[in-house]
Amino acid sequence: MLKLGRHNLLRVVKETSFGVYLDGANYGEILLPKRYVPQGCKADSWLKVFIYLDSEDRLIATTDAPLVKVGECACLKVVALSRFGAFLDWGLPKDLLVPRREQAHPMQEGQSYVVYVYVDEKTETIAGSSRLELFLNEFSTGYTPRQAVDLLIYERTDMGFKAVIDGTHLGLLYANEVFQPLRVGQRVQGYIKAIRPDRKIDLMLQLPSAVAHDELTQKILDHLQARGGSSDFSDKSSPEAIYREFQVSKAHFKRAIGLLFKQQRILLSKEGIRLV
Numbered sequence: 001m002l003k004l005g006r007h008n009l010l011r012v013v014k015e016t017s018f019g020v021y022l023d024g025a026n027y028g029e030i031l032l033p034k035r036y037v038p039q040g041c042k043a044d045s046w047l048k049v050f051i052y053l054d055s056e057d058r059l060i061a062t063t064d065a066p067l068v069k070v071g072e073c074a075c076l077k078v079v080a081l082s083r084f085g086a087f088l089d090w091g092l093p094k095d096l097l098v099p100r101r102e103q104a105h106p107m108q109e110g111q112s113y114v115v116y117v118y119v120d121e122k123t124e125t126i127a128g129s130s131r132l133e134l135f136l137n138e139f140s141t142g143y144t145p146r147q148a149v150d151l152l153i154y155e156r157t158d159m160g161f162k163a164v165i166d167g168t169h170l171g172l173l174y175a176n177e178v179f180q181p182l183r184v185g186q187r188v189q190g191y192i193k194a195i196r197p198d199r200k201i202d203l204m205l206q207l208p209s210a211v212a213h214d215e216l217t218q219k220i221l222d223h224l225q226a227r228g229g230s231s232d233f234s235d236k237s238s239p240e241a242i243y244r245e246f247q248v249s250k251a252h253f254k255r256a257i258g259l260l261f262k263q264q265r266i267l268l269s270k271e272g273i274r275l276v
Contacts, residue, residue: 001025001026002024002025002026002027004051004059005050005052005117005119005126006050006051006069007048008048008049008050008051009046009047010023011023011045011046011047012032012041012042012043012046012047013043014029014043015043018033018034019032019033019034019037020032022061024051027059028059030059030060030061032061032063033060036049036061047061048063049061049063050063050064050069050092052066052094053094054093055093055094064091064092065091066090066091066092067089067090067091068090068117069117070126071118073114073116073117073136073167074114074115074117075112075114075152075154075185076090076113077089077111077112078107078108078110078111078113079109080109081108081109084097084099085097085099085102086103088113088128090117090128097128098113098115098127098128098129099127099129102128102129102130104131104155105130107130112185114130114153114164114184114185115128115130116128116129116130116135116136136164136168136170137168137170138169138201139198139201141169143165144195145192145193145194145195146191146207147192148189148190148207149165149166149190149191149203150166150167150187150189151164151165151171151188151190152164152185152186152187153182153185153187154184155184156182156184158175160173160174160177160178161173161175163190165203169201170201171200171201171203172203173190173203173205177204177205179239179243179248179249180243180247188205190204190205191203191205191206191207192204206249216246216256217259217260220246220256220260220266220273221266221275223246224266224274229274230274230275231272232271232272233253233272233273234270234271235250235257236270237250237253238250257273260273264276
């Protein structure tokens with residue numbers, strides 16, 4: 001069955017001067033314009049193509065890869081506004097429409113937003129929505145604390161950063177637990193911190209485990225070795241500088257150098273730290 005807004009493997013049924021037509025089964029023949037036809041393509045060849053709608057809402061094929069497919073989320077830039085909604089660049093000739101009713105907040109031209117791409121059942125057209133809670137699950141279905149997950153930051157609030165989890169769920173990173181710069185549209189690795197009583201998901205960026213702690217202490221030792229045994233990093237260093245160098249919070253860094261000091265592997269001073 002043909003999948004709109006996704007890649008399909010279709011057979012070439014005929015060639016023309018302006019492209020080839022592909023067998024779309026119940027949807028009829030679908031044009032692949034000449035500029036996308038690969039060299040050597042002929043009748044009965046099979047091609048992997050992306051199917052979407054052109055400016056006249058006709059099915060059309062392309063071998064170009066869009067920035068996002070139906071059923072996925074991505075951060076896209078608004079290139080135009082109209083009375084119908086906002087048009088976002090998703091890497092194809094026809095821009096992606098986000099109807100006004102599907103905008104969590106009014107979109108502005110030139111700004112980028114995380115949207116979910118779907119097929120509107122009423123119009124049978126591809127559209128986007130920034131109202132992610134309508135399409136993704138806000139409640140845990142099988143996640144466990146400390147489980148590694150892929151995150152896409154989609155909104156900043158007073159509480160922290162909202163994120164898409166593995167492309168299927170929504171969760172929250174608390175502001176007072178984030179020690180690195182984050183922006184809307186950024187993809188980062190994170191972990192499940194906790195499942196709340198209401199089954200909503202709390203997230204964290206760093207895993208507070210013995211393994212993670214051992215990795216950090218080794219990273220500090222490697223840092224010192226690479227600098228001849230001494231460094232100006234200390235418990236007085238800024239959180240931003242510590243994160244840039246070690247990708248951890250200042251609290252984790254202080255605990256790690258404290259442990260190394262107790263193990264008599266480093267010395268602490270006002271100037272920084274150095275190997276024993």
